[in-house]
Amino acid sequence: MSHSSATLVVVMPVFEDVEASSRLFHELASRRGLDTFVVAVDDGSVKQPVDPAAISKAGLEGVVIRLRRNVGHQRAIAIGLSYVAEKFDGQQQVVVMDSDGEDTPESIGELLGGLQQEGTDVVVATRKSRVETLRFRAFYVVYKWLFSFLSGRRISFGNFMALKMPAVRRLAAMQELWTHVAACVLNSKLRVATCALDRGPRYAGRSKMNFVGLALHGFRALMVFAEDVLVRVGIVCTLVALLSVLGGVLALVLKALGFATPGWFSLVTGILLLVFLQTGALTLITLMLSGSVRSGGIVSVGSYKEFVADILSAKRE
Structure with a gap:
């Protein structure tokens, strides 16, 4: 045969x-x-x-x-x-x-x-x-x-x-x-x-x-x-970064209104700033990677x- x-x-x-x-x-x-x-x-x-x-x-x-x-x-x-x-x-x-x-x-x-x-x-x-x-x-x-x-x-x-x-x-x-x-x-x-x-x-x-x-x-x-995954990860990171910014604004408002205990505002602001910087950097990295990935060759x-x-x-x- x-x-x-x-x-x-x-x-x-x-x-x-x-x-x-x-x-x-x-x-x-x-x-x-x-x-x-x-x-x-x-x-x-x-x-x-x-x-x-x-x-x-x-x-x-x-x-x-x-x-x-x-x-x-x-x-x-x-x-x-x-x-x-x-x-x-x-x-x-x-x-x-x-x-x-x-x-x-x-x-x-x-x-x-x-x-x-x-x-x-x-x-x-x-x-x-x-x-x-x-x-x-x-x-x-x-x-x-x-x-x-x-x-x-x-x-x-x-x-x-x-x-x-x-x-x-x-x-x-x-x-x-x-x-x-x-x-x-x-x-x-x-x-x-x-x-x-x-x-x-x-x-x-x-x-x-x-x-x-x-x-x-x-x-x-x-x-x-990979491209779809990277874009979705980038979107999630962007949302987390925005939430950290909103959290910082809320902490500032509470501090101005006198609801914050001593040391609380500095601690919260520091944590939110760290989250924002990390997620922002990760967002940039994922966007760069998604642009370099080539599928369908x-x-x-x-x-x-x-x-x-x-x-x-x-x-x-």
């Missing part, structure tokens, strides 16, 4: 997870059929690099893109999508999923079904339920609130999604894709539909994502909307190859 004859392309990042990914290859062959082409991005694995033979043994065809070093989950997906945008010229449907089994192959049909609706470019998976620790769930609630407050947008999905080929090419040309995939989809102006799905159990092993990694992942989503075709050590083809056995 050539690249052009595949009807479904599955992009997945893999890092030191041979057992789970090998099982996923077999599940994809069983659930989605032999017209599925796998693009497995080996994110610099050292102990357990992905073998193309695992794809062949599952009865599928595909490629293993081995990276020169570990670049992280989001960049690995960006490299996979960039490869698909460059190598596929048909009207294939593309699915992005994790390799650990939590994104289930049987759910792909629901995503692709939503992709058939008119006026839809991308279908993203939202979770019906989560089996997570209390700390993770609390962090996720705070993260969604902060993201909505600072960026003015809502984010309720991850990397599990189905895309039409024009949408893949659009995302591959956006530099934000290398920072955060889901936030890039929000920023792409593509027509996005949601599909509520259950999360599956991991096939093997334990998640390599820790709390610090999750926090960093959340901050990267805000980086995609174009990524050159083939730039992903700088990270690639080797591309290994897998033929069906």
Whole structure:
């Protein structure tokens, strides 16, 4: 099967997870059929690099893109999508999923079904339920609130999604894709539909994502909307500075009317002056930064190859 004859392309990042990914290859062959082409991005694995033979043994065809070093989950997906945008010229449907089994192959049909609706470019998976620790769930609630407050947008999905080929090419040309995939989809102006799905159990092993990694992942989503975040922070700082000025005027009036106790006016005035100077300086800094941030840049075709050590083809056995 050539690249052009595949009807479904599955992009997945893999890092030191041979057992789970090998099982996923077999599940994809069983659930989605032999017209599925796998693009497995080996994110610099050292102990357990992905073998193309695992794809062949599952009865599928595909490629293993081995990276020169570990670049992280989001960049690995960006490299996979960039490869698909460059190598596929048909009207294939593309699915992005994790390799650990939590994104289930049987759910792909629901995503692709939503992709058939008119006026839809991308279908993203939202979770019906989560089996997570209390700390993770609390962090996720705070993260969604902060993201909505600072960026003015809502984010309720991850990397599990189905895309039409024009949408893949659009995302591959956006530099934000290398920072955060889901936030890039929000920023792409593509027509996005949601599909509520259950999360599956991991096939093997334990998640390599820790709390610090999750926090960093959340901050990267805000980086995609850096200009919006900086402007909102600047507005808040300006309001705080104005309130400090009003507080100083009020303190002066109270002092003139004789309501201030000894030392009270000096203390309050000093605190308000300090707040005003700090927020004023922060406002200037944020405005300067918002003017220097450049989003929406174009990524050159083939730039992903700088990270690639080797591309290994897998033929069906």
